[in-house]
Amino acid sequence: MAFFGFKDIDKLSEVDMAVYRFIVDHDEQVPYMRVRDLAKGAHVSNSSVMRFIHKIGYSSFPEFKVSFKTENQDLMKSNDDILNIITRDVFPNDIEKTIKLVAHIMLDADNVIFFGMGASGAIAKYAARQAASLGFNSLAVEDPYYPLIQQLSNASNNVLITLSVSGKTTELVETLNDFVNSADTVLVSITGNIESPIARIGRYALTYKVKETRIHKYYDLTSQVPCVYLVDGLLKELRNQDNARRLN
Structure with a gap:
């Protein structure tokens, strides 16, 4: 399972996409959030968050948070300033x-x-x-x-x-x-x-x-x-x- 590598975006509903976008935009805070915090931020219900979590392949919210935190840290490991192309x-x-x-x-x-x-x-x-x-x-x-x-x-x-x-x-x-x-x-x-x-x-x-x-x-x-x-x-x-x- 990989949140950032999730390929079936076209199968997500409008509500799912609201949760997805909130997670992407708040990647550093999400590992420390509760379900109701994420739901409030994405303006959806708690059950909508859990349906999304299950849909992308996780059995529980804690499992998602641990996996997401590791994946996000790996993604940000590079020390290169990728936009420092020209001086x-x-x-x-x-x-x-x-x-x-x-x-x-x-x-x-x-x-x-x-x-x-x-x-x-x-x-x-x-x-x-x-x-x-x-x-x-x-x-x-x-x-x-x-x-x-x-x-x-x-x-x-x-x-x-x-x-x-x-x-x-x-x-x-x-x-x-x-x-x-x-x-x-x-x-x-x-x-x-x-x-x-x-x-x-x-x-x-x-x-x-x-x-x-x-x-x-x-x-x-x-x-x-x-x-x-x-x-x-x-x-x-x-x-x-x-x-x-x-x-x-």
């Missing part, structure tokens, strides 16, 4: 200045392209959508073999922002090499590796420090939170500069 020291000291410079270039661009693969590609789609919402001509490219050079061959004043945690992805580097000598496209990167080819190949690099995490050799579980943080910061600054320009 200011993840970014370079001059990151705000770089963000302002990139936003200024984007402000006058005819086309803003966000380029990435995998999880970075998903963030590229998010960034492009947000930029479009701000009124900028933006698109996301997730396919490294997309004919981007051909599409932009007759376009000028482009900003190509590449997202890559490692900054070493071969397919991305090969695509960016086509734009190295382009006078019409400014290359920008958002990457976790300031020494990487992708960071070095462009005019500006928005960088951060993150520990790369992989499982089963191929599956990348590296946090993308710093990247999203930079994307949101960039879009916020873009909006601020756009609003300031409209007021002048």
Whole structure:
């Protein structure tokens, strides 16, 4: 039996759910409550509490309390602060200045392209959508073999922002090499590796420090939170500069 692992939630009645939610919301107090205390807190009857206890597999209320207390303690044993994902020291000291410079270039661009693969590609789609919402001509490219050079061959004043945690992805580097000598496209990167080819190949690099995490050799579980943080910061600054320009 496991309260938090109870799988048949769909079989619980509305009254049962009231008891269930109260227990979840008062997990530290429940092991010290009596049946009538729990019933009063959940605004149900004593018999409703006991029907719920039996329904989830316990023969008595004391048995439930002992099991629940142990289960709850095991659940909270981790000492990791799971929300302490990002701090200011993840970014370079001059990151705000770089963000302002990139936003200024984007402000006058005819086309803003966000380029990435995998999880970075998903963030590229998010960034492009947000930029479009701000009124900028933006698109996301997730396919490294997309004919981007051909599409932009007759376009000028482009900003190509590449997202890559490692900054070493071969397919991305090969695509960016086509734009190295382009006078019409400014290359920008958002990457976790300031020494990487992708960071070095462009005019500006928005960088951060993150520990790369992989499982089963191929599956990348590296946090993308710093990247999203930079994307949101960039879009916020873009909006601020756009609003300031409209007021002048």
